[in-house]
Amino acid sequence: MSDVATVPEAKQKPAVALTAKDFATDQEVRWCPGCGDYSILAQIQKVMPTLGIPKEDIVIISGIGCSSRFPYYMNTYGMHSIHGRATAIASGLKATRPELSIWIVTGDGDSLSIGGNHTIHLLRRNFDVNIMLFNNQIYGLTKGQYSPTSETQKVTKSTPYGSIDHPFNPLALAMGADATFIARSMDRDPKHLQSMLLRSHAHKGASFLEIYQNCNIFNDGAFEIFTEKSTKPQETLFLEHGKPLVFGTRQQKGIKLDGLKPVVVTIGEEASVDDLWIHDEHDFYKAQLLIRMFDDPRVEGHFPRPFGVFYETERACYEDIMRLQIEETIATKGKGDLDKLLRGKEIWEIA
């Protein structure tokens, strides 16, 4: 231990290969048995050792809520902060320590209700951090009130007559805030979740990954229709860049664009594969249509729910421009001279 107050520099590669175990802590995981958070934790612990980042350069910042206990279970640097502010805290950390790999764990209440403001501003500034939004469409930690993503008419502890709130479409909100990476995955599909985590990490800029997560205590089965084997094939649409939008038990269904309107077709009947919408992650306009395929699965004739990367684009990151401004100023004006500053322009002397 030495006494020099200099910020450690980022390393290129870890000295030793790490495993998922290296990322686990000695703290007992205290989520309810059966909670979807367990699967997400396992996938993140699996993915982290593959990133080539020493664990001391990884920081996990969370707000408040069930999901926000996450940092305690990861053997990296971590902060379990206050409700809704993880995004703001991460912004300050990234602005000053751009070399760190920063992961924000947040829930639907944390990031879209109390912290909605900071979420949209982080996205527009495009800090190079990864937001993992665990969406369970309920307030779990406060024991079962509706959340800003709960469906209308939902009966909860605070809505005994049914919720009258219109829910957010989180990805549309992210798109509206000019997010540069927008994706959706689910707790019950480990492989897909792992690949989305890797994609989030690979993206330079703010990554917004919504993860459907089952709360088996207060909102059990909220995403059953998308996660259960019996319904998953016809109710979900897995996006792949450059591939047509197909789904169904035998991949027999597809989405075709009729002008600006998506239509579900049966391949070989109403349309051929060549007529289908080809997914392009970089298409700003089509991404908006795709994100709006957000029908209530209770409604007859609804679209399947898309999963995967909806949109990705490149835009300069806040912390890089911030650093550049400083470097350019020093390059042109020289490093600041404190005595010159204190002296100012005009002085007088009392002899």
Add this chain to the structure above:
Amino acid sequence: MTTAQETVLQDVVIKFAGDSGDGMQLTGTQFTNNTALLGIDIATFPDFPAEIRAPLGTVPGVSGFQIHFSSDRVYTPGDMCDVLVAMNAASIKVNIKSLKPGGKLIANTDGFDAKNLRLANYTDGVNPLEDGSLHNYEVIKIDVTKLTRESLKDFPELGIKEKDRAKNMFVLGFIYWMYNRTLDSTINFLTEKFGKNEYILQSNIKVLQAGYNYGDTTETFTTRYRVEKAKLPTGKYRSIMGNQALAMGLVAATVKSGLPMFLGTYPITPASDILHELSKHKAFGIRTFQAEDEIAGISAAIGAAYGGSIGVTTTSGPGMALKTEAMGLAVMLEIPLIIINVQRGGPSTGLPTKTEQSDLLQAYYGRNGECPMPVIASATPSDCFDVVYEAVRIAVEHMTPVIMLSDGYIANGSEPWKFPQSEDLQPMEVKFKTGLSDDEIKFQPYLRDEKLVRPWAVPGTPGLEHRIGGIEKQNITGNVSYDPENHQLMVKLRQAKVDKIAEYIPDQTLDSGPAKGKVLVLGWGSTYGSIKSAVLELQQQGHAVSHAHIRYLRPFPKNLGNILRNFDAVLIPELNNGQLIKIIRDQYLVDAKGYNKIMGVPIMKSELVEEIKKYL
């Protein structure tokens, strides 16, 4: 050429008053700099409305700038003015009561036409310049508007509106003549401001000279005045405003500590100038972040501090209220953080541009839970430099958020400053933990040293990976703990850590007066000048009155209680409804008496003298 005699004066108070669009703040600042550069002591008080442009010509739209200058020491902007410059009728209505009997009133007659008189709510047909109501004053009527336009007749490219905008330069030139000044400092200022626009530059200089020449040729006065250099301690001086000094103190702290600085903030009156100033200093590596709201401002500063920067957030009362929860987090995390509250009149939006000291109890107690934080306050504009530097020192050396209190009066007021050299500034001891020592198996984030301070372990340091957060921490390990005994222990430890800072700050001293006596006038913050001048006046009259001014408000210096007990009476003047007095009574069981002014303006020396006399 002038035939005016020259008279030497010791002490002068001038108030420039006009519509908010008349440029009175600029005029006042220019006259201030000109005065300061001559080595004359100064104190200023800008007083402006919250509205950027209140309705033209109305009473709420009046903007004023008061400057007190003297060859003797000056501690306040002065109770009453010797000279009032009134650009319109409304400014007389607002300010005439503060002009000394026999004082000079310089009135721009164009601002007293029927329309202006009506807007200032004078009865139809009544003009104070004509009806004899000002017979107690020496009234000097000048048609500034007309003379300004005439002096610009060779500037055909300027419209009437643009010409009229230079009115304040005419007034300034005239006052420069009155006080026997040169125009150099203002010409330099104009050159820097309009250097690229030669036409505008020349027009402004022309009007400034016209104002000066008007004094010279019209023989308005048979006397000109001169105020000699003040007897300030020897050394090099500059003029400084509070927010400017505060920003410089922060720059000094980043330079001397070697730590990068991050300011996370949201614009709010009267604190925004600190952001404006710091955002210029990129050459010092300072990062300024205008966040989406007050909460994001402090949260981002917490994130930066966690990463090893000096995290700073600046605000005023309403913003403090919003930052409360995040302050609690910083207390739990035990990381350094600087929270600056430039106080204004409250509650709620209150009086945004007026001064008050009413956030002391908020700073002391205004958080949920047992949440102690050091509190430190600046007393004068230049004192902001030293106090913020101290705030940073305490924060980084004691791993704690620190609240610094300034206020609107200090923030915008200016005074001469014997500026320090960087080598004379006290070094700051900052230590990051850089790894596990040989006898450590696992990092213990809440293991404390002799100051009860935990280590600052920043991300990126191998072997020190750990988790912190707002949930109660187990002593030493920092693991989440709901254990009842542990919570009590941690509450006591956090308090003891803050209390222990008393061992690392200077003893309280008396600003003036005997160590024992009849009355101790105890103050904090911006009442310094008023108390000092009132106490000095009474001492000169032979009274046993003393003055102590507290910089370290939490914890108090160790010897404060002893000082208090040496006086028959303790009087605490405050610009609030009695806040320090509650804490003093609580901690020392002293029957202190209060003097409270809650009008958005400083306490006057004269009223305080009268109040202190009650205890003699």
